[in-house]
Amino acid sequence: MQLPSAEIDGYVPFSDERATRYIEDGSWNEQAFHEVLDERAERHPDQTAVVGPDRELSYAQLVETSKRIAAFYQHETDLERLDRVVFQLPNSVEFLEMFFACSRLGVIPVMLLPRHRESEARHVVELTDAKAYITTGDRYDLGFDYVDFVTEFADEYSTLEQLVAVAGAQQELPANWSGFDEIRTAYEPGDLSPVDVNPSDPGVMLLSGGTTGLPKGIPRTHNDYVFQWEQMAAAVDVQEDWTAFPSVPIGHNASLCCVIGSAIWAGATIAVEPVLKPDRLLELIEDVGGTYSLPVPTQLVDILEHPDRDSYDLSSLEVLISGGQKVPPRVVYELVEEYEIGFCNIFGMAEGPLICTRPNDDVDTQANTVGRPIAPDEDEIKIVSEDRQSTVDQGQQGELTVRGPGYFTGYFRTPEENAENFDDDGWFYTEDLLSIDDDGNYRVHGRIKETIIRGGENIYAPDLEDVIIEHEAIENVAVIGMPDERLGERPVAFVELRDRGDDLTLEALQSYLSDRGIAVFKRPERLEIVDDLPRTSVGKIAKVDLEERIIEQLKNEGQLSDEY
Template sequence: MDLVNAPLFLDKFDETVRTNPNKAAVIDLSVEKPIILSYRELSDLADRCATKLIDLGVKPGEAVAYQLPTSWEFIVLTLALWRTSATPCPLLPSLREREVTFIMQSSGSRLLIVPDEFRRFSYEPMVSSIKGELPNLEHVFVMSQRVRRPAESTMGGLLADTSAPAEVLAARRATATTYSELLYTSGTTGEPKGVLQIHQTLSSALLAHTTTLGLTSEDNIWVPSPLAHQTGFLYGMLVSFYIGGTGVYQSIWSVETAKKAIEEYGATFVQAAMPFLADITRSDAPPKGLRLFIATGAAVPRQLAQEARQKLQCSVVGGWGSTEACLVTVGRPNDPPEKLWGTDGRVIDGMEIRIADDNGNPMPPGQEGNYQIKTPAMFVTYLHHHDWYEQTFTKDGFHDTGDLAVIDEDGYLKITGRKKDVVNRGGEKIPVVEIEDLLYQHPAVADVAVVSMPDERLGERACAYVVLKDGFESLDLSQVTDFLGARGMAKIYWPERIEIIDEMPRTASGKIQKYVLRNDITEKLQLEKSAS
């Protein structure tokens, strides 16, 4: 398997358009009557959108920001951007003023595409409120969430009436070294990082992924994760294109919609965070039909894995990946159960993993150390911060993930902790430092530390430990979340519990001992559970 020279995903998509044009490419379950687009229909819509982008003066390499829910419109726009050699910069629909402003300023996008409304939130007032801070912004397109049928939609004005001549579009088409995505990850220093991949690196990831897991054009890929997140973007949408399969998409999490995706529309494969697995497994009449569930974000608990395997009648394995490196380790369905569950799998062929001490020396099996990787699917830089990119690599070319881990004698990986200060809430990384910086501005807060607390469904949730200023006797969770919401922080980043303490546990040098706080909240939760 030559990952370095993997066939490009755009070539694979176009091959299916030529050889099987009437095959369903997209099944969009976000409307009452699902929208189904064939490969030919999807390709034609992408050409019309690409034509409009060219007319707007979008240039090769230029980042274009869009904050759309999972939908056929998201997919058409993304394909169109690749057909003009522009760089897709998708934003999660849950982000609000603070995060959107930062990403727009950082990416320099001249375009912003939003829905008129999604999940009872109106986007136009938000865009109006931040326009003054976005000097590069030239065009705002608003897509109706009421006119959704492709035959009636103009995608907010982003569909040209006809496509440009084939030779015009061919001249603008992306190549192996063109940027393929700009995704922002939650920063641990208070600033999100803009991760840039190119078409070749994502194609290498796709070849490794689909070959290792035995995916073929007969597989229907279920995509419950947001397309603006790498899990949905790469392991959902692009996997389906790479194998010439069908993608089955849902924009809002619902077990009933999940059952429809699996039982009515034949979804056989999914890669998603553990909450999705837990919810369908523990639902009434769990759906049957999945062949393989790759659970990422945390090692799969043995009890949940056994329960899922029995009730869903499918294989359940764990895996480890990141926006920067894509999927690097994964379990195989025929692995022994004691290895499959409770680990993050083993390395994919063509990639390397190791555990090293703080001096960079490789460590023997069974010892905890710094988790480092080498893969052809590695990102190429952090936008505006190539120095950050270079700092993540060792002299011999391994990327330090920032995680602590153990690799056992059989090569199975287990993530044991993080050097980076983040909370992993259902696969979504919560920017701890950014939350703390905001909470320090609260008039009642003298000191604050946000730490992870264990959660059976999501893996982790955020808990804020607070020391109050003199004169303040109390501070409740609603006051904290109202404060963060008023400052434009997305709800998904808000702490979900608050603990008031007299003083922070600190080292001799003054650093907060967050492990003490994590142990404290873990013990409190265990006591509360046993008392209930």
């Protein structure tokens, strides 16, 4: 038994008592990420592990290349166990090779996303004291030069000792950069000396969604993350002969845990596509017989409305998961009916909570709830009142509060956040509002911070959005609070229309909501029709951008002072 070593300044480890309990009750199987991979490779060495646009590796080959890379780092760099390495890579074979190489060394990959830019990159390098930065060169055309981007600021950080790019055959890298292919071929697998990796220590650092401010570091141990790989694979019933494909960036928890991790646990195949556009994803499903994925709701809508959708063969699909924001029920009904798939409506957080419907649930449950926890026997979950002192009654909204073997234990080097969101017993207060139906299924009502307070009345924006999205003219909606000197806030609705030629007035929207029994004080008092709602790097609606926009508009209209 290996208990948490707690050797990193600013990391909050699991307590010895909890770690011991999770190991003794079998929740944690004390395997590092690469040990799960190695075990699958021993069982099925020739099974395809990962297939990309121009490379394909069996499980045995993925083991071999990850050992080669780890041997290079061991012999040619100063990287040591628990050092941090920034990953900014697209969905690619190289990501998986690097990820499992880091695991073999006990090095912690930090999951910067491809759409992150200078402010996030600098913040993450500084926060984590990263020793290496691994990104893409011109092998994948993402419309952005990541090598130049990183070169601009890398010299300012003394901790950054190595820069690596996944370069094309003809790309000439700057002198202080290493090419991925050189690293992958410099050493033999047998050149790697085994490293004693403690599964109770961090194995990956995810980043918070970043819808407001800079992302926070979310350390996940090998033990707690592998636990969720296993539970997610069981909840979805992932099969060895499936082909799983991440539809959102591979470094996001939705892909790394729910798709990649569950597929590795089951010994299935992973297909990767660097360009996450509807055409490319549809082509991928058809080309590789894609079985299982987790797109965000926007991507599902894009697929359903794709003008050439019927020309693609999507008959291989077995299960789709979606979440990150509200999945419109009509989208679930349409997908289930047309493709006869199992739909998993999910509520998930990089911090750990994963609650989802199951593929064999009835479609009403899949469309209108987020189902049950993926580990109902091990997860500790309660829904608490606003004062966090008591649990609420069945069916009542409250704050989701969690503790257990699959949850993180604290944000990295952010003591203020930890003091606000954890209690002395290790319970994590998520700031998400949920309720539990009589049948045990959960419903999501939004974030506490998405509560609009109008003259002392609370308006839960996501609940209002659920009703507005059902209007026949509306494709998507975001409701936010706009400042008001008398009432504090008033609700405003930003909407995308289904047909750009449609016309919708505020009066018509208010009448629609009146017909559906929505209280007067909850109805939007301003309507903004936009071509496209702003998105975060993982496809969520960026409400902070809308808040900034409406404040500027109110100032320009003279309804808000410039001092606001």
